[in-house]
Amino acid sequence: MSDITASAYVRQDLLTERPAPVKTTGFIGLVRTRLLNSPTNILITIVSALLLWFTIVPSVKFLFVDAVWTGTDRTACLTENGACWPYIQAKLPQLIYGFYPEAERWRVNLTFALAAVLLVPMLVPRLPAKAINASLFFFAFPVVAFFLLHGGGISGFGLSWTAGLLQLFDDSIIGAGQVLLNLSKTSAIAPLLWVLGSLIVLVGKAIYWLIFPLTWLRDQLEASGQSVWTDFAITTAVVSLIAFALGGGVRAGWRPLAWSLATFAAIAIVIKLMGLDHGGLSVVQTRLWGGLLVTLVVSVAGIVTSLPIGIALALGRRSSIPLIRIFSIAFIEFWRGVPLITVLFFATYMLPLFLPGNFTVDGLVRALIGIALFTGAYQAENVRGGLAAIPRGQGEAAAALGLSWWKTTSLIVLPQALRHVIPNLVNSFISLFKDTSLVSIVALFDLLGSLRASFADPKWSAPSTLFTGFAFAGIIYFLFCFGMSRYSLFVEHRLNAHRRN
Template sequence: MKYELQPTLPPPANTIGAIGWARKHLFNGPLNSIATVLLAWLAFTILAPVVQWVLIDANWTGTARESCTDGGACWVFIGQRIDQFLYGFYPDSETWRLDLAFFLLLGLILWLAIPKLPAKGIAALITLVIYPVIAFFLLTGGSFGLEAVDTHQWGGLSLTLVLAVVGMVASLPIGVLLALGRQSDMPIVKSLSVVYIEIWRGVPLITVLFMASVMLPLFFPEGMTFDKLLRALIGITMFQSAYMAEVVRGGLQAIPKGQYEAADALGLGYWQKMILIILPQALKMMIPGIVNTFIALFKDTSLVLIIGLFDLLAIVQAATNDPKWIGYATEGYVFVAFVFWIFCFSMSRYSQHLEKRLHTGHGNRA
């Protein structure tokens, strides 16, 4: 008797596509079905009025508050103040320098982030060594024919990015050195690292900023001035480096002891062992913790308001006190929240992409 293979039947229609996904993830049991319906009802009840206010009934065009009607968000306020929100009190004729500096930074970040682009070492060298010099002269001016702009004129989103980027770039290497010092076998180095880390982790950032702005100048010789923005950057960097050190220490402790022994067996010195063997593995494992610290730093930049620096949040608060726009503080805070969310979410998503690309999972380790 001869048998013939029959063609494979397609899967049931209710197990594939959108219907199949919903059955698997949303309605795969009585409790899940009830929870899905309840959460959908709550989401609609809460989000519908928000969408109505933010988008449908919102006012988008105009030049004054008279262009705004009751019932919807007045995005005219944001549109009329957007330059101030982005550049603070930077001279209007010189804002191209801020644009150029940040577009250069964005280009370098994309060069480093996109895997297919070549010469990553050159990109890293330009980003860490050459770009800071270019950005300094662009932002401060006073040379190469550029008009000098005092730091008290900086503000808005540009100041927030300066504080965040400098704090991130400076705190990571300092944190790595502190973590290595805390793991050191030399008692003095270890003790100094522990004292530094515990002192800075034991005080809030707002206190650090206040001390850096008010108390630090008292220790300088009479007549010596110290830029307020520089004092804030030093305070933020020292504070965040202590937290970064603990993140790095966690990664170092997660490396198996056999890796240290293998490096010693190869005859590598301490710094060769750390740079070539231990730190590359540890840093890959620490990506979530490092990015989490960076996100916290980015949000903490809003605390510079207490020392008179007008970051994005401070400049929006000042704008809402303008008699011409009193009553539209909600739109300002929604705008600030959206900007902060965009940057923080972007960092979070890129860190997840980086984890997958570097294969940071260690579940199969012997």
């Protein structure tokens, strides 16, 4: 060993320390490598800094430093050159509730709270019971929210509704047959029309006698006075028995039976709590609704209704049955090809013409129908993307196991496809949320509409109120949209966790 140290070519003394390399991490490193590393970059940095300086500083100054914080009318805001926050304070109820009666606003707050309670656990991936949570949010919540916000009660239940619907359908069939019969008196192809008309009328008559027990029962119930609860009991019994029989009878039907009974018990509690059987809460017309309430109602209703429409259309577009595929393609391409505002005009001016004359649809509901169809078409394309991403082998494996098309789709393909496209779905919800502002054009007062209406108040007309109002509404919109987009990024990262390195 010692001869190595003795070798002439082995250095005996230590090298002098080299200086530490230039720091490339942390703040200093960032400044060195990405801000000031070349003359051009220094110039760019200075220009960007100036740009930021001339936008951020005036904004902060306007919003906070020069702002007026207290006051009762415009005189307080005329002197200063900053934001006029007392104006927002005075208009806040209008911006959130619109003209919703002051005594009833707890209903709106309760609905918001319910939505938050249901939505937050659904969005946190770690929490359990997603299926119950989602079904509560997508099915139970809209109904409860309707009765909370709109008020009013019910005079019947499943049985009466089914009877009413079937009767309507039957009346329409008989009506069509009568029209054909009338036509046959003047037309050249009279015999053909007569045969067709008679046939249709005959079918209608047959259906009438088929559903006669239902309608008779409904009339009996209506005459008895206690219609809601009797109807409820009958519906519960029928639906639970069907669930029991379809679920596998004595062998395996007990679980569906228990679920069905529990669901109806929950419905009964809701009906009792809200007093729906005797009138419910006092009715608040939708034209009194406004502000953030309408924005949220339209977007949540759009989300809830567009998803089933989108799934149905996407499945239809991938179906091999020609007529259904052609219809789905035409439907999707039509709604995607026109701007939302013309859809809203269509829903406002054209839809009432297509409905029977004695049948009026509320303005808000009309806008909702338009938005649901429009967003549904966009969701269909998202869902289709997810369906296309599922390997063929999944469906073929299910077929090999002997599952029907419905079971394959609902148990194997759709769950995987939907999980794939959650980020895309959330992104379309963001654009839906932004697009809800368009309803202000068809005379509904959403957040933006209420804001615009509040500008007209002479009590608060000052140069700064416009900018203050826009700043306030902008912050609200930004928080919602930015939150959703961050959530979609988070889900995307979670889904792609196995692909990251």
